[in-house]
Amino acid sequence: MSTRPPTPSRRALLRALAALPASALLLGEMPGLLGTALAAAPPSGSATRYTIVPFLNSNDGTVNVYQSDDATDFRLTKASAYTPPSNRIRDAGVLKHTNGYYYLTYTTHTWQDVSTTIGFARSSDRVNWTFLYDYTVPLANLSRAWAPEWFVDSDGSVYVIVSCSLTSDEWIFTPYLLKAANSALTAWGSPVALSGIGSNHIDTFLVRNGSTYHAFTKNETTKYIEYATASNLTGPYTISRTGDWAGWGSYREGPALVQLDNGGWRIFFDGYGDGTYYSSDSYDTFATWSAPAALPVVSGTARHFTVVKETVSGGPSLAKGVTRSFRSANFSTRYWQSQSALLNLPVVSASSTAAEKQASTFTVVAGLADANGYSFRDTSGNYLRHWDFRGRFDANDGTSTFAKDATFIARTGTSSGSLRFESYNYPGYYLRHYNYQLRVDRTDGTDLFRQDSSYVPVTAWA
Structure with missing residues (x-):
């Protein structure tokens, strides 16, 4: 204040x-x-x-x-x-x-x-x-x-x-x-x-x-x-x-x-x-x-x-019930990846190991708190959610709090085909990368923030 x-x-x-x-x-x-x-x-x-x-x-x-x-x-x-x-x-x-x-x-x-x-x-x-x-x-x-x-x-x-x-x-x-x-x-x-x-x-x-x-x-x-x-x-x-x-x-x-x-x-x-x-x-x-x-x-x-x-x-569209990988819109060699239950943004390529490719593959499902929203499940069955504003993967405990933490609303991204994912229970907060780690942060209105929070759904690595 x-x-x-x-x-x-x-x-x-x-x-x-x-x-x-x-x-x-x-x-x-x-x-x-x-x-x-x-x-x-x-x-x-x-x-x-x-x-x-x-x-x-x-x-x-x-x-x-x-x-x-x-x-x-x-x-x-x-x-x-x-x-x-x-x-x-x-x-x-x-x-x-x-x-x-x-x-x-x-x-x-x-x-x-x-x-x-x-x-x-x-x-x-x-x-x-x-x-x-x-x-x-x-x-x-x-x-x-x-x-x-x-x-x-x-x-x-x-x-x-x-x-x-x-x-x-x-x-x-x-x-x-x-x-x-x-x-x-x-x-x-x-x-x-x-x-x-x-x-x-x-x-x-x-x-x-x-x-x-x-x-x-x-x-x-x-x-x-x-x-x-x-x-x-x-x-x-x-x-x-x-x-x-x-x-x-x-x-x-x-x-x-x-x-x-x-x-x-x-x-x-x-x-x-x-x-x-x-x-x-x-x-x-x-x-x-x-x-x-x-x-x-x-x-x-x-x-x-x-x-x-x-x-x-004319809004964004993302198919549910299919596997996808998610590429950074402004760092085109980097992708979402689960690392020790945390969501990071490392480089992934054709020469990456099978385990790395699998950790960079997610199933898109209807939002746990709102079916029009989106939730993301890793190959072990855990869901992407925010905890202390950090993106991480946890087992669904069936609570309404977890459902909200694990639900995101798709917004149009900065480049063709890209999407931004807004937190369902923290409106105005987006999944964005910072130091190649994904967090849920409040938008500051800058073009850089919008780019850092934009991701392109692509064919799954695994």
């Missing part, structure tokens, strides 16, 4: 700047779970695709498009993909609608200005966007309408949650719900406040899990992301987690959630206090969370985004 001194709050900065003279101011979606797909590894020939459309730390007049297959390593798809015809674009939320189009909604003005509208844009391909309209939020005495977020309920109804402040106190925000009045998303119902969350909360993000609505919202006084639940969409919500309840730290905003391929939930949030973008995972319905980890590539560049998750065609 950063040891920098705390950054002044946005509200404090806004009040201070307001007092200065002008001359001093320079989703295949699951119903109700926005941007998520059914929790399972993608089937053979398909791939998971996560899309974000953030505005830039250096420029709130445009947005970039990034995509990822693992919700960790986001790669730039198009820079300056959309620039509105006027005003700004901040806090952009993205939706895959039932008509096949992608939609953006966003804050239309920079934070210094009065802003009573939210913007909308549309795309057929996530990359090229067309401005639709600016919508004036019909709230009496409205001062600012900020950070609109999409929500789709279990009946397919589409909503936008928008944080609004009134002229009586332009820096005190309350979350309101706007319901789409038509399928074209061009008409909206009257704003309804989310009961129980109350004023001085901003950037509210909702997901529905079963019959419960879960809200993640930033408290503008404490600068912590809080957690609330309700049995009805409009509330009343009960805020049950406050302060640093999840270990994410303070000066965090813009929470957005997506469900991962292994069923866990990942939250993304903007660490504006230290200039870092973070993610954190939960596997117990939001009760506990992993330590926040900085996102590679986009940290320091991207600001306040939401995520669309889809399963798309």
Whole structure:
């Protein structure tokens, strides 16, 4: 975590700047779970695709498009993909609608200005966007309408949650719900406040899990992301987690959630206090969370985004029930090999011994924890699994922990025909070679890491 001194709050900065003279101011979606797909590894020939459309730390007049297959390593798809015809674009939320189009909604003005509208844009391909309209939020005495977020309920109804402040106190925000009045998303119902969350909360993000609505919202006084639940969409919500309840730290905003391929939930949030973008995972319905980890590539560049998750065609394919050897994509003479139960990457050739060739041959089977994933069995019947982040071969003990440790999700590699194998229970961690030993390490977003974690399935040595 950063040891920098705390950054002044946005509200404090806004009040201070307001007092200065002008001359001093320079989703295949699951119903109700926005941007998520059914929790399972993608089937053979398909791939998971996560899309974000953030505005830039250096420029709130445009947005970039990034995509990822693992919700960790986001790669730039198009820079300056959309620039509105006027005003700004901040806090952009993205939706895959039932008509096949992608939609953006966003804050239309920079934070210094009065802003009573939210913007909308549309795309057929996530990359090229067309401005639709600016919508004036019909709230009496409205001062600012900020950070609109999409929500789709279990009946397919589409909503936008928008944080609004009134002229009586332009820096005190309350979350309101706007319901789409038509399928074209061009008409909206009257704003309804989310009961129980109350004023001085901003950037509210909702997901529905079963019959419960879960809200993640930033408290503008404490600068912590809080957690609330309700049995009805409009509330009343009960805020049950406050302060640093999840270990994410303070000066965090813009929470957005997506469900991962292994069923866990990942939250993304903007660490504006230290200039870092973070993610954190939960596997117990939001009760506990992993330590926040900085996102590679986009940290320091991207600001306040939401995520669309889809399963798309054209993903990696690897036959199951057959034997294969696995060649390093960037060290073409080196192959996976079991050595004293550990997975290493030695040189293997036609002149290698029969024992070496046999130790470099593996049976590809359906994933022990997810049949769409993959597990690998050596010639003695032991399975490749990670233990203390090291790749090793052990007998299956029948536990769910072993099954997860021994399951990998195939992702597309860096060269033609190559694959990357992501840990099922440590999303964003890959089998990669280091000093010719195979470990499960978290991607750092570099091309070298991607090359070191790419392997080509080839005809078995034995």
